[in-house]
Amino acid sequence: MRVQFHAVGLEQDIQERAGAGFDAPATASVKARECLQRYFALLRHELASVQFSEAEALLLADATNGISFSADTARLLWAEVADAIALNKLDEKWGVDGDALVGKLRGFCPGQALAVADALERAWLRGTDMADALREVKLVKDV
Structure with a gap:
């Protein structure tokens, strides 16, 4: 290519x-x-270096649907997720402790935030079942 x-x-x-x-x-x-x-x-x-449950990863995908992150905005992934939880009650929808998830995201170093944002964008590009896509991009790891 x-x-x-x-x-x-x-x-x-x-x-x-x-x-x-x-x-x-x-x-x-x-x-x-x-x-x-x-x-x-x-x-x-x-x-x-990061670990998400399937429900957490699905919430992340839901919260970032249609968003393209730059090197500067990926560090604010936690804020995007916090807003989506507050406005759309995504924590209830996906059965996730929203405060704990936002806390986890806030604790990420810039490289982790970029890696998660990149994985989410790649999952959306798959055009397949989102749970499968999140596994394919290794945002969810089967243990």
């Missing part, structure tokens, strides 16, 4: 990693690919 993008807003980050070879497109592309590989590895690592 070939992927191309304009590095708007990433120029300085890529230049710092590509060094003097930044002006050579191949060098910048290699560094961008390496950075993505590290980022995806970090997401996998952080996702492995």
